[in-house]
Amino acid sequence: MQFSVKVSNYQKNLMLNICDSDLLGKDIIQDKLTMSISKSYYGEKIVGKQEAEELLKKSSIINMVGDQTVSLSIELGIGSENGVKRISGVPFLIVFKM
Incomplete structure (x- = not known):
């Protein structure tokens, strides 16, 4: 299981x-x-499941x-199935932690 990630600081x-x-x-x-x-938005580096979990x-x-990404976030309790949207069957989710 591999994930493509880009990490940045925003406000x-x-x-x-x-x-x-x-x-x-x-x-x-x-x-x-x-x-x-x-x-340019998602492709800074490729990481495995463990590093993806830490970043999430x-x-x-x-x-x-x-x-895989959305399922992992839900397994970790970071995302909720209620917030998942789909475009042509592909799930996406945006999370803001307070």
Whole structure:
């Protein structure tokens, strides 16, 4: 299980953009909506499950896309199934920790 991540600081918060590595560089299209899983936004480095878990736990703002990524966040109690949206069947979730 591999994830593509980009970590940055945003207004004194740790922001994590994370996706399933196999989605990197793809466009997800549904009707008139297109979500680009760009390398510039998600592609700083590839990490394994353990590092992905650590990043999910310590980040305050998380943008995530993909079955494995969203499932992992829900398993860790970071995300909720209620907040998951889907574009052409691909789940995405945005989390803001307070």
